[in-house]
Amino acid sequence: MALILVAEDDPGTRKLLAAVLERSGHDVLQAEDGAHAWASVRSYRPDVVISDVNMPGMTGMDLLDRVRSHHELALTPVILLTTLQERRDVRLAMSKGADDYIAKPFKTDELLDAVTAQLNRNATRAALQDLQMRDAIEHALQEQARQLGDEYEQRLATALSEQWPGEAEGQQTSFCPEASVLCIRLEPVRQWIARLDPVDLARLFKRFHECVGDTVYLFGAVNLQGTGEQMLALFDDRKQNPSAPHVLRALKAAFALRQAEATLDAFGTRLQPGHAALPGAAIRVGLHLGPVALASLEGLLGGPARAIPVGDAVLQARDLSDSAISMNRRVMVSVPVMRRITGAVRLQDRQLVNIPGRDAPLDACAVEPLP
Numbered sequence: 001m002a003l004i005l006v007a008e009d010d011p012g013t014r015k016l017l018a019a020v021l022e023r024s025g026h027d028v029l030q031a032e033d034g035a036h037a038w039a040s041v042r043s044y045r046p047d048v049v050i051s052d053v054n055m056p057g058m059t060g061m062d063l064l065d066r067v068r069s070h071h072e073l074a075l076t077p078v079i080l081l082t083t084l085q086e087r088r089d090v091r092l093a094m095s096k097g098a099d100d101y102i103a104k105p106f107k108t109d110e111l112l113d114a115v116t117a118q119l120n121r122n123a124t125r126a127a128l129q130d131l132q133m134r135d136a137i138e139h140a141l142q143e144q145a146r147q148l149g150d151e152y153e154q155r156l157a158t159a160l161s162e163q164w165p166g167e168a169e170g171q172q173t174s175f176c177p178e179a180s181v182l183c184i185r186l187e188p189v190r191q192w193i194a195r196l197d198p199v200d201l202a203r204l205f206k207r208f209h210e211c212v213g214d215t216v217y218l219f220g221a222v223n224l225q226g227t228g229e230q231m232l233a234l235f236d237d238r239k240q241n242p243s244a245p246h247v248l249r250a251l252k253a254a255f256a257l258r259q260a261e262a263t264l265d266a267f268g269t270r271l272q273p274g275h276a277a278l279p280g281a282a283i284r285v286g287l288h289l290g291p292v293a294l295a296s297l298e299g300l301l302g303g304p305a306r307a308i309p310v311g312d313a314v315l316q317a318r319d320l321s322d323s324a325i326s327m328n329r330r331v332m333v334s335v336p337v338m339r340r341i342t343g344a345v346r347l348q349d350r351q352l353v354n355i356p357g358r359d360a361p362l363d364a365c366a367v368e369p370l371p
Contacts, residue, residue, distance in 0.1 A: 001025040002119055003044060007037035007051040007063060008081070013104070017050060017081075020108050021115070034058025038066050041073060048118050050111075053082035053093070061096060068097045077118035081106065094350045099342065101350070113339055121343030174307070179236040179292040180250035180337070181309065182221075183317040184212055184257065186229040186264075187282040187325060195278060200271045205229065207267045208281075211260035219253040220246075223294060223309055232317070234292060234309050247289055247340045254285040254331045255369050286320025288313050288334040319362050323353040329366035338365045346370055 004026050008014035011032075018028040029044060031037035035058045037051060049067065053060040064078050077099040093101050100114045186208050192201060209226050216224060216233040220242060223234035233253065235246040243249065264281035271278070290313030297306050316334060324332040329348065333341070345367040352361035 001027070002047040002115075003027045003029065004115065005029045005031060005037060005040050005044070005046040005049045007031040007034060007049065007055065007060065009033055009052060009055045013052075017111070020111060024112055026115070034060065034063045037063055041067060041076065042070075045073065046076070048115055049076055049078045050115070051078065051080055053080050061093070064093075064096050064098060077121065079114050079118065091349065091351060094347060100339070113336075117339030117342045174294045174296075176234075176236045176238065176292050176294075178246075178289060179234050179309075179313065180246045180287060180289045181292060181313045181317040182216065182233040182235070182250050182254060183286040183314075183321040184231045184233065185284045185286075185321045185325060187284060188279050189229045191279045192268075196271065204264070204268060204271065208260070208264060211263055212257065215256050215260065216253045219249045219256070221253065223307060225306070225308060230318075230321075232309060232314065234294075236292075245340075247287075247337060248344065250287055251331075251333075251337075251341055251344070254287055257283050257285060258330065283330070284321055284324035285331045286317045286322070286324055286333075287331065287337050288316040288320060289337055289340070290316070316362070319355045319358065320364055322355060323351075323362060323364045324366075326353065327351065327364075327366065331367050332364045333367055335363050335365065338367070341367070344370070
């Protein structure tokens with residue numbers, strides 16, 4: 001499978017790491033400290049390095065610095081392992097170029113997921129490049145805007161009914177074992193409320209919904225719900241021969257929404273000609289993946305029925321969008337998403353964020369497109 005170097009000064013932990021990795025088919029090199037690990041990296045050039053942070057002599061941070069500063073070894077994936085839980089340690093590791101960060105005591109599945117993510121990095125990057133993201137996004141959005149027009153809502157409804165079979169026959173709930181959920185938030189709502197009358201505010205929100213709808217539909221969203229300044233978009237792979245895995249399509253949609261900010265700013269200027277410009281639009285996105293159910297709610301007051309996505313994946317996507325606002329980042333993703341898109345994005349930051357109502361801090365990653 002792959003050659004993995006484990007650097008850990010505790011013999012029991014080192015043997016446990018090696019046993020888990022070897023049972024998964026990997027070849028494992030072991031080093032008892034940073035100096036021996038650095039010598040093994042130069043001699044054997046492993047596919048992945050897993051290193052404890054606190055080791056005598058050369059620490060895991062020192063080893064990371066050596067790897068990143070070597071012109072031939074700089075791209076070697078490094079996963080840091082430590083007992084420290086403080087937020088500044090996570091941020092320091094990521095700022096120095098660590099590819100992932102696992103806390104002790106580690107879980108076997110988490111360790112293997114982290115290693116697999118690094119091994120898949122080059123393949124993921126190639127897949128994203130095949131999508132020709134930059135040129136395709138700009139061209140496709142312009143073409144889509146011309147084509148959709150007044151037909152947008154009808155076409156979206158038709159596509160959703162085809163991709164979620166059974167809803168038309170009165171099915172109450174459908175279930176997707178894994179889907180990507182985008183929670184899209186528009187800011188600064190309170191400042192606009194203070195500046196716009198209700199009619200103009202409604203027009204601005206309508207334009208926001210149109211921009212988001214056009215974008216996520218372009219990248220294959222199968223469900224879209226919105227209330228005011230917040231929208232939820234759902235992506236899955238149940239359609240035959242999707243253009244790319246659902247998490248990559250959702251990521252593309254998240255990055256493409258940046259263009260909508262300029263559209264909303266221009267629209268806001270037209271709402272108040274001759275007056276001071278409205279505060280600039282900021283779209284903040286949270287992205288998570290997991291099982292999602294769609295509950296069919298009968299229309300209120302005679303309106304049409306709606307398929308509402310529910311589940312922990314939806315709640316976590318909302319929490320991530322909250323963290324995007326608090327941290328002033330455009331796109332925040334969960335660690336499971338980050339491990340699927342490793343190599344396709346640049347990690348800006350990783351923090352443990354306290355969200356009201358959550359028992360534990362949210363491990364959130366801020367990402368941006370590759371340069």
